[in-house]
Each structure stands twice: as structure tokens, then as C-alpha cells.
Amino acid sequence: MKSKLLDTLFFSEKRKNLLLFLADGPKSSGEIKEAFDFPWKSMIPQIKQLLKTGLVEKEGDMYRLSGMGPVVVANMKHLLGTLELYEENMDYWKEHELSSLPPFLRERIHELERCRVIPLKNESILLQNRVLNSILASGRVRLFFSAFYSELPFFYSELLERKIETGIIISEAAFKDMQEELLEDKNSPELKNSLFGTLFKGYRKETGKLLDRENRDIFVYTGTRLPAAVLLTDDLLSVVLYGKNGVLTNQYLLCQEPGALKWGEELFMYYMNNSKRVCDYEAIRN
Structure with missing residues (x-):
């Protein structure tokens, strides 16, 4: 009509x-x-x-x-904001999957406002210079990962050392990958080399901190729909979405408006409220 x-x-x-x-x-x-x-x-x-x-x-x-x-x-402002967000990066939105985001936040996606699409130079969002600098300068950091990144244990240890308030959510699949890493055969040929053996020992120690049943910073998300990564600091929100074919692309969203940070906090809390603390899982013996 x-x-x-x-x-x-x-x-x-x-x-x-x-x-x-x-x-x-x-x-x-x-x-x-x-x-x-x-x-x-x-x-x-x-x-x-x-x-x-x-x-x-x-x-x-x-x-x-x-x-x-x-x-x-x-409502007109919401519509105009959504259209502007879509139009500014139309190719990105056409090629990426949004179903991993909860409906109530998808409907408010205009709150992201002036987001930028940034090339993902390395596989991990943690290794992007701008993101890393923001993390280390923040008083509080929120992280969500659907896949296990090998640098995460050392990264978490650094946050603890700097006394940065931290919350980390990992998918159930990533949690199982961490368990497998921790239980990797000590007798593998590579680990018989003294240098590799020493490095792996340190790696196991840091991974063990993440899996410690007393750890109250780490949560395991058991849902099926999830983005590749979400990272929230004091001054930025980074979101990595899977492509429509389910494959990780080489781009991520970087948002810094106050409304976007609030939106990101709600997104993190949504996943956290649907997750379990790692202390509820079986402790892994080193």
C-alpha cells in the first residue's frame, strides 16, 4: 500500500x-x-x-x-541509520553472515553507526596493531572466539600480568581444541628437540591457566550460531563475521562510537549468559 x-x-x-x-x-x-x-x-x-x-x-x-x-x-532515524550503515559497506554486508547475531541486536544494527571495514592482515584479530594497542591500553577487555588461536594462552597471561579486567568466551569446539593441545603427546619427535620442548612446556603452562577449573574469567559457549570473533575494549568494538559460505574472510568491522560500544557490551553479555564457566568443566591434568 x-x-x-x-x-x-x-x-x-x-x-x-x-x-x-x-x-x-x-x-x-x-x-x-x-x-x-x-x-x-x-x-x-x-x-x-x-x-x-x-x-x-x-x-x-x-x-x-x-x-x-x-x-x-x-523510527525514521533507525531506518536511515541502518540504510547508511549498509550503503557505506554494501559489499561487506552482502558477503557476510549475520544469523550468528541475536535478533534483538540485528534489529538495532544501526547503533554501530560509522563502522569501518578493515583488512584482516593476519588470521587472528589479536594480532592487528590497532586492536592490540587498544587492548593493552584498556582497563577492561571482552573477547569471544569461535576458534582456538595458539597465541591466546600467552595473550591471556599478558592481560593478567597487566591486571586488565578480562572476560573471554570460547566456543565448545575451541575449548576441545585447547584440551587436545594440552594433552598432545609429549613424545612426538618435534618435542624431543630441546628448544621445541622448552617452548611447548611454557605453552602448556599458559594453556593450563585458561583451562584451570578455578578460572572465573573464561566461559564456554555451547550454542551453534556464532560469529568468528568479537573483541570489546574501552574504546573500540571489533567484529569478525563468517562469509556466507561459512569461510572466514580477510576483513573485520571496527566501530568506535559510544552506541557501538554499548551494542558490543550487550552482544558479549548475550553470549556470556548462554555460556558456562570453564570451572564447570572437567579440569585437565597437566
Whole structure:
């Protein structure tokens, strides 16, 4: 069904921008003139149309949203934000899978705002310079991984050393991979070499910290739908999504707006609330 109201809202940049301007509060005609680079007489027909819809009302020299105005404009902002996010990186969104994100956050994906698509130079998000610098400068770090990265044990140890508040969620498959790494045959030919043997001993020790049943920083996610990685620091959110074919691509999202950080916190809490602490699993004997 064609909506005349949609035409009123979206077929005129002046009307659309005026509604968004009034969303911040009542404005005088002088404030409107100053905010828009248009002759006032060209704005009068647009204002009259908005007054006719009942979304805007005039009292003296002041204009404000009225009735359903705030609700309509709030939803209009969400739609415009979503379209802008999609349009800025259309190829990325077309090629990546979003079903791993919970529906209530997919519906609010506009909150990511001005995200950038960054080339993933190495396989692990942890090794990206900008991300790593942010992690080490933060007071709190939240991590989620669907696959086990070999650098994670040493990375976790470094966070502990720096007294950075840490929460790490790993998928059940990644947890099992860690167990296998820890139980790897000590008699393998490679480990008989003294250098490799020493390195592996240190690696086993750090991996054991992650799997320690007393560890309350580590959670195991047992769900089936999950992104490749999510990383949240004090000043950035990084998200690695799988491609539509289920294969990891060489790109990740980098978001730094306050709304994006809040969105990322909710995403992490969603996965954490559907996870189990590693202390609930069988402890692995070294």
C-alpha cells in the first residue's frame, strides 16, 4: 500500500532534515533559518506540509514535534541509520553472515553507526596493531572466539600480568581444541628437540591457566550460531563475521562510537549468559 506520509517524509530532504532537527527539541523560526542554508520562503511550504500531517505543531514562533512525531522520527532515524550503515559497506554486508547475531541486536544494527571495514592482515584479530594497542591500553577487555588461536594462552597471561579486567568466551569446539593441545603427546619427535620442548612446556603452562577449573574469567559457549570473533575494549568494538559460505574472510568491522560500544557490551553479555564457566568443566591434568 502506498503511503502519502512516506512521500511527505522521504521525498523531500528539507522535510526529512527538519524533522530530524526538531527531534532535538523545539526550535524557533530563527534557529531553523540559521540551521538550514535555504531561503526561509522555500522552507514555508515544507513546514506547512509537516503541520498538516500533525507530526509538527507551531506555538507562537516555536516549532516542535507533536503527537506521534517523536515516535515516527525515532523510527525514521533507525531506518536511515541502518540504510547508511549498509550503503557505506554494501559489499561487506552482502558477503557476510549475520544469523550468528541475536535478533534483538540485528534489529538495532544501526547503533554501530560509522563502522569501518578493515583488512584482516593476519588470521587472528589479536594480532592487528590497532586492536592490540587498544587492548593493552584498556582497563577492561571482552573477547569471544569461535576458534582456538595458539597465541591466546600467552595473550591471556599478558592481560593478567597487566591486571586488565578480562572476560573471554570460547566456543565448545575451541575449548576441545585447547584440551587436545594440552594433552598432545609429549613424545612426538618435534618435542624431543630441546628448544621445541622448552617452548611447548611454557605453552602448556599458559594453556593450563585458561583451562584451570578455578578460572572465573573464561566461559564456554555451547550454542551453534556464532560469529568468528568479537573483541570489546574501552574504546573500540571489533567484529569478525563468517562469509556466507561459512569461510572466514580477510576483513573485520571496527566501530568506535559510544552506541557501538554499548551494542558490543550487550552482544558479549548475550553470549556470556548462554555460556558456562570453564570451572564447570572437567579440569585437565597437566
